Amino acid sequence: MKRYAYFPGCASESTAKSATLANEFVFGRIGIDLVEIEDWNCCGATSAHTLSSALGLALPARPLARAEADWPELDVVTGCASCYARLKLANHRVRADKSERYMVEKIIGKPYEAKREVLNFLDILSDPAARANIGAALLRRFKNLKAACYYGCLNVRPAEITGAENRENPMAMDEIAALTGAEPVEWGFKTECCGAAHQNDAALEARPLAGRILDNARACGADVILTACPMCQLNLEMRQGEYIRKREEKRTGKARFPLLDMVLPPDPEQAIPVLSITELLAVAMGAGGRRLALDAHFVPVGRLIAGALGGRESEAIL
Amino acid sequence: MTDHETLARLMADADVRQYDCYQCGKCSGGCPMADAMDLKPRGVMRCAQIGSLGRILNSNTIWLCTGCGACADRCPHDVNVPALIEEARYEAARRGLGRHDSEVLNKAFVANIKAFGRNHEMLLAGLYNVLALKPIQDMASVPHMLKKNLIGIKPNRIGATREIAELIERAEKWDDPMVATGRSQTPEVKK
Numbered sequence: 001m002k003r004y005a006y007f008p009g010c011a012s013e014s015t016a017k018s019a020t021l022a023n024e025f026v027f028g029r030i031g032i033d034l035v036e037i038e039d040w041n042c043c044g045a046t047s048a049h050t051l052s053s054a055l056g057l058a059l060p061a062r063p064l065a066r067a068e069a070d071w072p073e074l075d076v077v078t079g080c081a082s083c084y085a086r087l088k089l090a091n092h093r094v095r096a097d098k099s100e101r102y103m104v105e106k107i108i109g110k111p112y113e114a115k116r117e118v119l120n121f122l123d124i125l126s127d128p129a130a131r132a133n134i135g136a137a138l139l140r141r142f143k144n145l146k147a148a149c150y151y152g153c154l155n156v157r158p159a160e161i162t163g164a165e166n167r168e169n170p171m172a173m174d175e176i177a178a179l180t181g182a183e184p185v186e187w188g189f190k191t192e193c194c195g196a197a198h199q200n201d202a203a204l205e206a207r208p209l210a211g212r213i214l215d216n217a218r219a220c221g222a223d224v225i226l227t228a229c230p231m232c233q234l235n236l237e238m239r240q241g242e243y244i245r246k247r248e249e250k251r252t253g254k255a256r257f258p259l260l261d262m263v264l265p266p267d268p269e270q271a272i273p274v275l276s277i278t279e280l281l282a283v284a285m286g287a288g289g290r291r292l293a294l295d296a297h298f299v300p301v302g303r304l305i306a307g308a309l310g311g312r313e314s315e316a317i318l
Numbered sequence: 319m320t321d322h323e324t325l326a327r328l329m330a331d332a333d334v335r336q337y338d339c340y341q342c343g344k345c346s347g348g349c350p351m352a353d354a355m356d357l358k359p360r361g362v363m364r365c366a367q368i369g370s371l372g373r374i375l376n377s378n379t380i381w382l383c384t385g386c387g388a389c390a391d392r393c394p395h396d397v398n399v400p401a402l403i404e405e406a407r408y409e410a411a412r413r414g415l416g417r418h419d420s421e422v423l424n425k426a427f428v429a430n431i432k433a434f435g436r437n438h439e440m441l442l443a444g445l446y447n448v449l450a451l452k453p454i455q456d457m458a459s460v461p462h463m464l465k466k467n468l469i470g471i472k473p474n475r476i477g478a479t480r481e482i483a484e485l486i487e488r489a490e491k492w493d494d495p496m497v498a499t500g501r502s503q504t505p506e507v508k509k
Contacts (some may be wrong), residue, residue, distance in 0.1 A: 001432035011436035013474045017467065027378035039477050041435045047427035050407060050420070055489035059431070062485060107488045157387035167391050193350045193386035200446060201423040202382055205354035209384075212350075238459050267416065276503075292426060298459065 001191055004124065005067040005116075006034035008032060009080040009230070010042050016080075016230035018293045019276035023121070025081055026281045026293065030133035032124060035074065037067045041300040043086040044230075046197045052115065054229050057100065058107040060090040065112035075117045077124055078218045079278075082196070083160070085154035087135075088118040092161050120155055122172045122228050134179055139286040145308035146249040147280070148185050148222035149173040150213065151230040153193045157174055167191055173277055179228055180284040182308075187220035188215045194235040222246035223276045238300045241266040266299055273301045289318045321371040328409060329366065332401035339363040339397050342358070345389030355379045359389045359399045366402065379420035380407040393449045419450045435476035440469040 012020040027034055033121060040063040049056025064087060067076050078084050094101045094114040101257065107110055141200050150314075151173060156164040164170060168191065174184035190214055195206035213236060217225050227233045241261045248267075265271075274297070281290055294301050306314040319327075345359035352358045357377035359441065365373045374380065383403045390398045410416050426445045430437055440463075447455055463469045476482070503505060 005451060010439070010474070013436070014439045014470070015468045039435075041476055041478070042431045044431070045437065047424040048431070050385075050404070050424050051411070051428060052490055052493045053404070053408070054492040054494050055428070058485055059487045062482075081475060107492060108485055153384075153386035153388065157391050159391060171472060191388075193384045193388065195350075196386075196428075197423060198351075198382065198384055198385050198420070200443070200455070201419040201450070202354070203452075205351060205382055205447070206384075208353070209350045238456070242458070259454065259458055284424070293466070295339045296468060 001031045001033050001200045002124075002127075003033040003035060003071075003074055003076040004268060005071045005074040006118070007040055007043075007063055007067075007078040007083055008036060008037045009078055010045075011230035012183065012211075015234050016276075018279060018296050019233065021232055021292050022276060022278040022282040022287065023231070025287045026180050026278045027132075028241065029137040029285050030130055032130065034077065035071060037063045037076070038070060042063055043083045043128045045082045045086065049086070054103060054107060056086070057093055057104050057110060061094065061104045061112050062087040063087075064090060064109070064114070064118070065108055065110040068112060068115060068230050069110070075119055077119045077121065079276075080231065081122045081154040081227075082231050084120045085120065085125065088161050089115075089218060091118050101114070120228065122151070122176070125277070126172045127178050127279075129180070131176070134176070135280065137178060137285045142280075142308040143181060143310070144223075144285065145182040145304075146221050147177050147182040147188060147216035147297045148187050148220060148225045148236065149177055149233060149277070150227050150236070150281070151190050151286040152189055152215070152227065152229045155221065155228055158190050162254065167305045173226060173228060176277060177280060180280055182224075182280065185217075185220045185222050187216055187222065189216045194232045196231055196235070199239060200236050201247050207239070207246075211238060211247075214240060214243065214272060220305060221309070224280075224301075225272055225309055226277045226280055227274060230276075233274055233276060240271055240274075240299055244270050268300070271298065271299045273297065273299045273304045275301065283317060288316070322369055324409065325366065325369060325371045328405040330372075330380065331378055332398060332405045334365065334366070334398055334402045336366040339367065339393075340395065340397045340439060344392050345397075345399050348388045348392050350386065351382045351384060352390065355382055359416075362399060362403060362406075363397065375410045375413065377404065378418070380410055381416070381420045383407075409455065421445075422446060422449050424464045428486065432486050433479065434473045435479045435482045436474045438473040440471070441473065 046061035049058050091114045151170050156167045195209035198206035244266050302318050343360045346352050347360050357379045380403050385400050414464050423446050
């Protein structure tokens with residue numbers, strides 16, 4: 001059994017509910033043991049470093065130092081691209097620059113040598129042993145399921161920090177998805193930015209970023225978008241109804257009161273479900289819909305699963 | 319400090335040399351936010367070359383950059399434009415030029431971590447909507463999130479909130495130039 005120190009990230013406790021349940025299920029099935037870092041704190045995400053560079057390093061360094069003290073032999077893994085970027089950057093800078101290490105240790109009040117690696121879920125699922133275990137754990141096979149794998153920017157960039165070889169057309173998630181029978185599509189927005197927190201603070205300017213990703217996935221024939229980050233997931237899913245409504249308003253010239261989005265789900269003909277890669281794996285490994293809280297998705301996934309698994313089997317899930 | 323010296327300091331902190339840029343425009347071409355920026359990434363580099371710090375600090379670019387890194391990744395000369403934009407944002411905030419909603423959100427976010435150690439998404443969104451005067455933004459999603467238990471009133475507070483609050487205070491002081499000048503320039507390296 002392979003073990004990692006686990007940094008869940010704040011979204012795991014709220015909006016990323018179904019992805020978190022799927023993570024537990026999948027890693028349990030493939031013999032990967034995630035040891036949660038004791039009393040971990042928020043990494044600062046996209047906000048802390050925009051205010052203060054010292055804070056942008058110190059916040060992620062604290063849980064890393066804690067992991068290093070408690071589990072010196074374990075690499076750290078996280079399921080969020082933003083956490084990954086911050087943790088990995090802190091690790092990198094502390095290693096590369098003695099004065100940064102001095103600063104970080106002074107601020108967090110703990111020794112921190114950055115001895116171990118920071119990894120994301122795609123890294124640990126792509127490990128050959130893990131991939132063989134995934135293959136052995138699959139109970140269901142998807143048919144006619146075209147998937148657009150969306151990596152998000154911070155899982156691959158900046159290259160000098162992440163070490164990603166291909167930042168324009170990464171393939172790790174495509175290869176994992178293909179194990180379940182899903183057919184990854186070729187598309188252009190694998191690592192385009194979803195807008196991250198700017199979907200909140202610069203909504204007008206950032207909406208097209210998510211919209212272009214959704215449009216390109218549809219244009220390339222995808223039935224589902226797969227994600228490896230709860231922030232990407234939320235931006236592509238929660239605001240999809242609004243995006244479709246605005247697009248329709250533009251097309252037809254008829255406006256609708258925005259809060260009607262509350263009661264009217266996005267048009268199923270136009271909406272595209274968004275799942276995390278671990279949710280796809282969990283369903284293929286036999287997890288039920290209730291166990292994964294699949295009904296928590298903003299864009300309903302029932303039709304997608306029924307289409308990809310056939311009637312009887314999908315009934316067992318939903 | 320003159321603008322010229324300030325710009326030189328920002329460039330040094332960002333580890334960017336302005337004449338590495340030969341204005342090919344690949345950065346602006348790939349920037350997902352370029353449409354909305356009044357000074358596109360190539361323009362930021364041009365302003366750095368001609369010493370026009372004011373234009374950079376007053377642009378909306380420094381608040382709209384998402385930090386996705388597409389420009390730096392595609393730059394044929396490895397110019398780290400987002401690092402320069404980040405330094406410019408710090409300088410704009412020091413001069414009190416940061417009035418963008420982005421600053422409101424980021425400050426609310428850090429206040430949130432200071433209080434709970436982790437981010438409380440509902441509180442953050444609520445606080446932001448009030449402070450930025452956008453009462454109905456994203457409200458359409460709230461009933462679904464409450465019903466499915468994706469958000470809730472209860473904060474996910476950690477044990478060490480006091481430690482986190484002190485950490486944040488120390489970090490903010492560290493970045494304060496007034497405090498920084500009083501500190502020894504050559505840090506003692508621990509063994």
